[in-house]
Amino acid sequence: MAQSANIQLIDIGVNLTSNRFDKDREQILDRAHDTGVESIIITGTNARESEQALAMAERYDCYSTAGCHPHDAERLTASDFKLIQSLHSQDRVVAIGECGLDFNRNFSTPDSQIRVLHQHLELACELQKPLFLHERDASDTMLELLLQYKQQLPPAVIHCFTGSQDALEHYLELGLYIGITGWICDERRGQELADMVHLIPDDRLMIETDAPWLTPRDLRPKPKDGRNEPMFLPHVAQKVADCRQQSLEHVAEITHKNAQTFFNLPN
Structure with missing residues (x-):
């Protein structure tokens, strides 16, 4: 696993509320810090978990998001959305989301996903707060919706991008x-x-683990429980650097700066 005493990274997407972290959250963050991960953004995926994410951000001196993942869109109630809105008055809640569209699994109907994404886009435009977006097999619809808000849209990130080159270029x-x-x-x-990945300009690139999911397949040794952690972010950064024919230090510098700028984090 790539490590360097000279790098500082920000993991923009960690699902720290997952029960897979219940036994050792503090140790996980200690290990991450030891590998150069300076801070993390804890992902909120529904009203309850967004509330938990904020509590963890306050406890562990990091940051969180608040929103409703497309998988949960059908279950989002008016009171849930009011709670999400209220969380955005807190300084440690730095982005609206995780929200978006997932037509790959369709755990919620496309219509409900679109309706809930509209709610989040309107909130983002009202608050001028960054958007943390999820998109799977739905780039055409995502682009169509984003274009409707183009004049008022705040900064937005397609997190965990896995789409086509055409989608990337349009984003x-x-x-x-x-x-x-x-x-x-x-x-x-x-x-x-x-x-x-080399097509992404230096000033538009960020990196994340999406832990506990998406453990890098080429990690050696592999974690025994298969669980991803923020401590593996330098490994992701090294792979990105190799693919872009850049140094690890350069990728660390630009992604750190971009995350600070995007989420309005203190220096």
Whole structure:
């Protein structure tokens, strides 16, 4: 696993509320810090978990998001959304989301996903707060919706990007940031991403683990429980650097700066 005493990284997407972290959250963050991960953004995926994410951000001196994942869109109530709105008055809640569209699994109907995404886009435009977006097999619809809000849209990131080059180019044309995970380390399904990650401009690239999911497939040794952790972010950064023919230090510098700028984090 790549490590360097000279790098500082920000993991823009960690599902720290997952029960897979219940036994050792503090140790997980200690290990991450030891590998150069300076801070993390804890992902909120529904009203309850967004509330938990904020509590963890306060406890562990990091940051969180608040929103409703497309998988949960059908279950989002009016009171849930009011809670999400209220969380955005807190300084440690730095982005609206995780929200978006997932037409791959359709755990919620496409219509409900679109309705809930509209709610989040309107909130983002009202608050002028960054958007943390999820998109799977839905880039055409995502672009169509984002274009409807183009004049008022705040900064937005397509987190855990796994789409096509055409989708990537359209997102970049719209001014979006792109979040890259350990998906790029999977020679079976991540090769297309590895081949096109160089197309992302330096000032639009961010990196993340999406832990506990998407453990880099080429990690050696592999974690015994298969669980991903923020401590593996330098490994992702090294793979991104190799694919972009840049140094690890350069990728660390630009992604750290972009995350600070995007989420309005203190220096």
